[in-house]
Amino acid sequence: xxxxxxxxxxxxxxxxxxxxxxxxxxxxxxxxxxxxxxxxxxxxxxxxxxxxxxxxxxxxxxxxxxxxxxxxxxxxxxxxxxxxxxxxxxxxxxxxxxxxxxxxxxxxxxxxxxxxxxxxxxxxxxxxxxxxxxxxxxxxxxxxxxxxxxxxxxxxxxxxxxxxxxxxxxxxxxxxxxxxxxxxxxxxxxxxxxxxxxxxxxxxxxxxxxxxxxxxxxxxxxxxxxxxxxxxxxxxxxxxxxxxxxxxxxxxxxxxxxxxxxxxxxxxxxxxxxxxxxxxxxxxxxxxxxxxxxxxxxxxxxxxxxxxxxxxxxxxxxxxxxxxxxxxxxxxxxxxxxxxxxxxxxxxxxxxxxxxxxxxxxxxxxx
Amino acid sequence: xxxxxxxxxxxxxxxxxxxxxxxxxxxxxxxxxxxxxxxxxxxxxxxxxxxxxxxxxxxxxxxxxxxxxxxxxxxxxxxxxxxxxxxxxxxxxxxxxxxxxxxxxxxxxxxxxxxxxxxxxxxxxxxxxxxxxxxxxxxxxxxxxxxxxxxxxxxxxxxxxxxxxxxxx
Numbered sequence: 001x002x003x004x005x006x007x008x009x010x011x012x013x014x015x016x017x018x019x020x021x022x023x024x025x026x027x028x029x030x031x032x033x034x035x036x037x038x039x040x041x042x043x044x045x046x047x048x049x050x051x052x053x054x055x056x057x058x059x060x061x062x063x064x065x066x067x068x069x070x071x072x073x074x075x076x077x078x079x080x081x082x083x084x085x086x087x088x089x090x091x092x093x094x095x096x097x098x099x100x101x102x103x104x105x106x107x108x109x110x111x112x113x114x115x116x117x118x119x120x121x122x123x124x125x126x127x128x129x130x131x132x133x134x135x136x137x138x139x140x141x142x143x144x145x146x147x148x149x150x151x152x153x154x155x156x157x158x159x160x161x162x163x164x165x166x167x168x169x170x171x172x173x174x175x176x177x178x179x180x181x182x183x184x185x186x187x188x189x190x191x192x193x194x195x196x197x198x199x200x201x202x203x204x205x206x207x208x209x210x211x212x213x214x215x216x217x218x219x220x221x222x223x224x225x226x227x228x229x230x231x232x233x234x235x236x237x238x239x240x241x242x243x244x245x246x247x248x249x250x251x252x253x254x255x256x257x258x259x260x261x262x263x264x265x266x267x268x269x270x271x272x273x274x275x276x277x278x279x280x281x282x283x284x285x286x287x288x289x290x291x292x293x294x295x296x297x298x299x300x301x302x303x304x305x306x307x308x309x310x311x312x313x314x315x316x317x318x319x320x321x322x323x324x325x326x327x328x329x330x331x332x333x334x335x336x337x338x339x340x341x342x343x344x345x346x347x348x349x350x351x352x353x354x355x356x357x358x359x360x361x362x363x364x365x366x367x
Numbered sequence: 368x369x370x371x372x373x374x375x376x377x378x379x380x381x382x383x384x385x386x387x388x389x390x391x392x393x394x395x396x397x398x399x400x401x402x403x404x405x406x407x408x409x410x411x412x413x414x415x416x417x418x419x420x421x422x423x424x425x426x427x428x429x430x431x432x433x434x435x436x437x438x439x440x441x442x443x444x445x446x447x448x449x450x451x452x453x454x455x456x457x458x459x460x461x462x463x464x465x466x467x468x469x470x471x472x473x474x475x476x477x478x479x480x481x482x483x484x485x486x487x488x489x490x491x492x493x494x495x496x497x498x499x500x501x502x503x504x505x506x507x508x509x510x511x512x513x514x515x516x517x518x519x520x521x522x523x524x525x526x527x528x529x530x531x532x533x534x535x536x
Contacts (some may be wrong), residue, residue, distance in 0.1 A: 190452025
């Protein structure tokens with residue numbers, strides 16, 4: 001069986017950043033991803049990122065992705081693409097498939113950076129062609145350069161809903177409306193301002209009642225919600241659209257962590273069931289680390305920092321870094337992470353993360 | 368009608384006036400100046416980094432709202448292109464006796480041509496007035512965030528914030 005020092009599952013921003021850290025420390029890394037190309041969601045992000053210079057703020061996401069790929073190549077990270085991992089067995093044997101064949105690789109350490117998947121929303125007509133996740137629409141326009149529709153309604157005002165609406169406008173579609181069930185816009189005001197200037201109407205306290213169409217989407221009926229989030233009769237409104245994009249949050253892709261036997265905590269504000277982890281991003285299973293959206297839904301900049309953290313801690317545990325050197329490096333990453341998790345948007349995530357990490361303090365059951 | 372950035376996606380006048388990124392009334396009279404409509408504490412500071420004159424301060428934590436030092440601002444517009452949120456504008460109130468200039472980021476295709484008359488819109492995307500494109504800047508340094516300057520009647524310089532984009536569909 002093939003062996004590797006560190007196996008990283010998921011080549012998105014967190015996995016790539018972790019791979020770079022370990023390779024830089026002199027470790028040998030194998031990075032597995034189910035997709036045909038590495039980069040995860042980064043290559044769909046055509047907007048300029050927030051943060052500060054050290055987070056590469058002001059740089060467009062796909063360019064950050066290009067830089068990460070260049071670094072992994074230079075450092076000689078072994079990347080296995082088209083290789084979906086289906087399980088983690090005893091002694092860190094990883095089962096995956098490639099080219100229709102079953103394969104296995106054994107690692108001394110594993111970092112899970114499997115990301116998240118889009119939440120669905122059920123309503124009459126939600127199975128009609130033309131109803132899709134906002135992430136799917138983003139893949140179509142920014143990766144494949146295909147316009148999913150001409151007149152679009154976006155459901156959900158988190159940053160995904162707002163950013164994808166903007167990018168749909170840039171791609172030449174018309175976003176007729178954006179609706180949000182909560183009484184306030186969820187994402188950054190600057191993203192909302194951008195699409196308002198472009199003429200997109202935002203309806204807060206509204207939900208989608210049904211989507212109408214024979215073989216595909218022909219229109220959507222939206223309805224106002226009262227303070228108890230119940231539909232208000234008489235406020236129904238028909239909007240002619242050919243596409244409905246759903247951006248109602250993400251859930252961590254935690255299957256492999258479950259299979260590996262990690263202990264979990266349920267943290268709604270981070271997206272659901274999260275594998276417990278400490279400040280080194282190590283789970284309740286010794287030698288198994290996690291990073292990125294799997295550890296709580298945030299965004300790419302934090303995912304990269306968490307990947308670095310897991311990478312450094314992993315390298316330390318392999319003896320590639322002295323304790324002192326590792327502490328120094330980790331402190332720098334933590335300072336950058338804390339900076340990203342300040343302000344009214346970040347504090348909630350920071351507090352939830354802290355609570356989650358506190359769960360590990362009490363001497364959790366180790367592997 | 369509820370107002371404000373969280374409700375409508377548009378900063379209210381109260382929110383704008385409370386923001387430290389707006390030039391004061393005297394500075395507006397003196398010539399082109401940055402007009403920073405950043406009203407939410409999000410972790411972001413490229414505006415501070417890009418300003419060659421130290422006219423914008425975010426400091427630490429990076430969620431501080433950017434503070435504009437109007438006296439140091441030369442109206443170069445670098446921050447307008449650098450703001451990832453696209454909420455910095457440049458205004459030149461007294462361009463002529465009767466007109467002002469407004470410069471804004473515009474990441475849509477096609478870009479208008481200099482000299483053309485365009486339909487200018489407000490923060491809601493609603494038509495306000497026709498204006499003339501006096502400049503389109505799109506150097507490599509701006510990384511695909513072109514800046515457009517329109518000349519509009521003076522009374523609209525606080526209102527005009529973009530132009531109608533071409534409808535492809």
